[in-house]
Amino acid sequence: MPQTQHVEKHFTASERVRDVVIGMSDGLTVPFALAAGLSGAVTKTNIIITAGLAEIAAGSIAMGLGGYLAARTDAEHYASERARESRETVEIPEEEKREVSELFEGYGLSGTLAKKAADEMSKDRRRWIDFMMRFELGLEEPDPRRARTSALTIAFSYMAGGLVPLAPYFVFKSMAEALLGSIVITLIALLVFGYVKGRFTVKKPLRSAWQTALVGGLAAAAAFAIAKFIA
């Protein structure tokens, strides 16, 4: 099945990109917004560094471990659905053949041809089940190494993203300078990240760049406004 393999490869690559995007967009945005928000409420940069690093630790573990468990859940869901389909091809083969036949008819095949195709397919049980998993249920077989890779990719992307907005708070002692530095460096990072992300996905890098920066900017502005209002 060269087609299926091709699709799976494509699928895996885009999943990896998606993991980096998930981790890094939140990593750049949330610690940035938290730091900006606290800048409006506290007077010492070391509280912001503490809160920022605590947030990065919490966020990367929550997202990474969350990604790990989500990928494991996907794999188990696939296995249990596959076991069910497998059982059904033994217990109610005529019913299952009829489902394949109806599926083909739905895509414009004549009744006789659809029935014949379902009959031929059912001779190889493994491929028959492959077909039903993919087509009837719309499920791809997950890569078994995916759960761990996904967890680490998301977690490290989050950390890498999160250290960018915090860096100026390490460098500058003055809150105003640190905040300004964080805004400048993070907006640049968001624009670059959005641009690259946009090239990978919809091929509209410029629009992706300003949209990504906008999300980060809005989140930071909201956090700043709320913190200012309370403090």
Next chain:
Amino acid sequence: MPQTQHVEKHFTASERVRDVVIGMSDGLTVPFALAAGLSGAVTKTNIIITAGLAEIAAGSIAMGLGGYLAARTDAEHYASERARESRETVEIPEEEKREVSELFEGYGLSGTLAKKAADEMSKDRRRWIDFMMRFELGLEEPDPRRARTSALTIAFSYMAGGLVPLAPYFVFKSMAEALLGSIVITLIALLVFGYVKGRFTVKKPLRSAWQTALVGGLAAAAAFAIAKFIA
């Protein structure tokens, strides 16, 4: 195509559940961990409330707006791939028919039957393209209202989740009491949330319950350790 509609309904429902899960698991976990982390570093609960609310604002906007843009990107990706497939059925119809035929052969159909099925299918161009989108590319047609629904679901789930661990810091003036209250109430919330989530997904609610609580607990412990170490 009753099958396709059935699958799409199923898909949409599980996507909604997934949005609630995405928002609420991070909402329960990250503000909880941030608050616990700051408890080890600052002496006043009002700094924790400020940081927590700033984090909730930042996180819900980042995740909600992020979800909105991701769903829009999915929809555009589908539209552009569909346009390409549509063009190819006009420009290189024989090539495209051969792809469908090879796909069928990969699932065990004989060469002649596969060719015949591809020929019949190609008579109805819309269904032919439907088939290729679904099978060759593995893409589902996204629900057009999904982007906005997804954004709001994720954002509100994040807020609802995030207010749980913060609540004790509003009630108790003593840091130790607030931290203890936050740990107790959040672990209970994580267990209940994990249990319900587990029923929706892999039908293993108990395992899901302790795993979800473990992620939150680990994130909070790491944040606490880091904040304590710095302060």
